[in-house]
Amino acid sequence: MEAATSHRILPQLNVRSLNHNSTSLCSQARLPSTFCNTTKVSLALNSNSNDKKIGVDGGLSLSCQSQRKEFIGKTFCSVSTGMYPGISIESDSHITEEKIGVLLLNLGGPETLNDVQPFLFNLFADPDIIRLPRLFRFLQQPLAQLISVLRAPKSKEGYAAIGGGSPLRKITDEQANALRLALETKEVPANVYVAMRYWHPFTEEAVCQIKRDRITKLVVLPLYPQYSISTTGSSVRILQDMFRDDSYLSRLPVAIIQSWYQREGYIKSMADLIERELQIFPNPEEAMIFFSAHGVPVSYVEDAGDPYKDQMEECIFLIMKELKSRGTNNEHTLAYQSRVGPVQWLKPYTDEVLVELGQKGVKSLLAVPVSFVSEHIETLEEIDMEYKHLALESGIANWGRVPALNCSSSFITDLADAVIEALPSAMAMSTSNTTSEEVENDIFGYVAKLFFGSIFAFVLLLSPKMLLAFRNHVL
Numbered sequence: 101m102e103a104a105t106s107h108r109i110l111p112q113l114n115v116r117s118l119n120h121n122s123t124s125l126c127s128q129a130r131l132p133s134t135f136c137n138t139t140k141v142s143l144a145l146n147s148n149s150n151d152k153k154i155g156v157d158g159g160l161s162l163s164c165q166s167q168r169k170e171f172i173g174k175t176f177c178s179v180s181t182g183m184y185p186g187i188s189i190e191s192d193s194h195i196t197e198e199k200i201g202v203l204l205l206n207l208g209g210p211e212t213l214n215d216v217q218p219f220l221f222n223l224f225a226d227p228d229i230i231r232l233p234r235l236f237r238f239l240q241q242p243l244a245q246l247i248s249v250l251r252a253p254k255s256k257e258g259y260a261a262i263g264g265g266s267p268l269r270k271i272t273d274e275q276a277n278a279l280r281l282a283l284e285t286k287e288v289p290a291n292v293y294v295a296m297r298y299w300h301p302f303t304e305e306a307v308c309q310i311k312r313d314r315i316t317k318l319v320v321l322p323l324y325p326q327y328s329i330s331t332t333g334s335s336v337r338i339l340q341d342m343f344r345d346d347s348y349l350s351r352l353p354v355a356i357i358q359s360w361y362q363r364e365g366y367i368k369s370m371a372d373l374i375e376r377e378l379q380i381f382p383n384p385e386e387a388m389i390f391f392s393a394h395g396v397p398v399s400y401v402e403d404a405g406d407p408y409k410d411q412m413e414e415c416i417f418l419i420m421k422e423l424k425s426r427g428t429n430n431e432h433t434l435a436y437q438s439r440v441g442p443v444q445w446l447k448p449y450t451d452e453v454l455v456e457l458g459q460k461g462v463k464s465l466l467a468v469p470v471s472f473v474s475e476h477i478e479t480l481e482e483i484d485m486e487y488k489h490l491a492l493e494s495g496i497a498n499w500g501r502v503p504a505l506n507c508s509s510s511f512i513t514d515l516a517d518a519v520i521e522a523l524p525s526a527m528a529m530s531t532s533n534t535t536s537e538e539v540e541n542d543i544f545g546y547v548a549k550l551f552f553g554s555i556f557a558f559v560l561l562l563s564p565k566m567l568l569a570f571r572n573h574v575l
């Protein structure tokens with residue numbers, strides 16, 4: 101599969117330090133010293149897109165004019181800060197006002213029950229969610245239509261149980277505003293935009309606003325701590341499609357933070373929440389810490405090289421290490437929830453483990469949602485209702501759940517730091533970001549291909565004659 105091959109190289113490209121740019125930028129732009137830290141970003145993006153969404157101006161070409169018409173009146177989350185005094189960089193012969201933008205990537209969720217089926221269509225029409233072989237790509241949209249219609253009643257039930265819609269947009273807007281304020285406190289004023297993958301405000305809307313605001317430097321920050329092809333990968337892929345074909349966007353310096361699960365601020369914020377919630381149990385030290393992550397199909401990890409599972413395990417290790425350093429030595433386990441469809445998903449499955457733990461005599465359990473930083477249907481309905489019910493039925497007497505990070509201040513402060521650290525690495529997509537080592541490898545690869553290709557062609561050319569000669573000789 102094409103998508104599988106292109107994604108496989110992503111994990112290796114995860115860490116790219118582009119600090120050779122940072123000294124000059126920091127001195128010219130008079131940015132705070134924190135700008136000059138090492139960053140983990142990558143500008144490696146994948147191309148492959150023919151996904152069209154319901155609710156967005158069809159296709160991916162960015163005619164913001166027509167989009168403006170379509171989205172007028174809809175709440176677009178751009179937290180505007182106006183101009184940025186004191187930050188300017190000299191480029192060639194003129195002074196350019198630096199206007200920093202932060203683009204938050206998120207999944208999006210239906211706001212009403214009527215939105216559920218079209219939201220599901222957008223989700224299943226994504227070739228990074230239903231990964232069809234290239235030959236069968238023409239089936240993507242009809243399949244998405246079919247699956248979304250079949251899935252809608254079950255999803256609607258879930259959304260109805262949490263008040264008739266997803267809280268994701270409201271929480272993400274609040275996070276955007278909190279991040280803007282945190283950046284302002286750190287003397288890095290920025291516009292913060294929300295780009296949802298499957299519902300409003302769509303990524304296309306956010307990118308149009310970035311163009312209108314004439315942003316001069318952009319940091320892309322996914323609200324997923326761990327990288328997966330199905331989440332960050334998918335959003336980044338459509339961004340690349342939009343940026344590649346646009347003269348302004350292709351020249352805009354961009355830094356993409358691919359994952360940030362290992363950041364100290366995030367790990368400590370998670371440990372704080374867990375510690376606080378453990379105190380509610382009658383015997384806190386006896387409660388099992390039960391990390392529940394959103395699953396992905398096994399094929400993502402095994403065939404497409406999705407680093408999601410490895411990053412999740414490392415993340416849990418780091419949180420537990422932090423807790424141990426604070427004297428919290430509770431037992432813990434990790435399981436995966438929210439599987440959809442008939443294929444194998446990452447194991448163990450949350451529902452099965454809960455039953456097993458109950459049977460084994462575990463009496464107190466603290467559920468910790470770990471793949472997502474906002475409350476959403478899978479925390480509010482799946483964990484708080486379905487899994488709680490299952491756990492109590494299976495013999496677990498004391499149940500607790502750690503809230504999502506949402507806008508907790510230590511977490512938002514850490515996101516602001518991540519943005520500031522990434523800024524010096526921002527690079528235009530149109531400029532080649534190939535290192536000399538990669539160029540050498542490319543040349544070496546080219547020569548090797550030429551050499552072996554020639555031998556192969558030579559053998560092919562001669563083979564009928566060789567075969568004939570061999571047959572004449574032997575027979």
Ligand SMILES: C=CC1=C(C)c2cc3[nH]c(cc4nc(cc5[nH]c(cc1n2)c(C)c5CCC(=O)O)C(CCC(=O)O)=C4C)c(C)c3C=C
Nearest residue numbers: 207208209210229255266268328330394396440471476477
């Ligand atoms: C890290 C987080 C997520 C991963 C990985 C992920 C993969 C993934 N999801 C589906 C299918 C569905 N996901 C749905 C909702 C949903 N998914 C995430 C996060 C991840 N998904 C969130 C935060 C949400 C909730 C949004 C909200 O409205 O609050 C849904 C819809 C709900 C439902 O019907 O259960 C589906 C369907 C797949 C197939 C997949 C990997 C391939």
Ligand SMILES: [Fe+2]
Nearest residue numbers: 207394395438
């Ligand atoms: Fe999902």
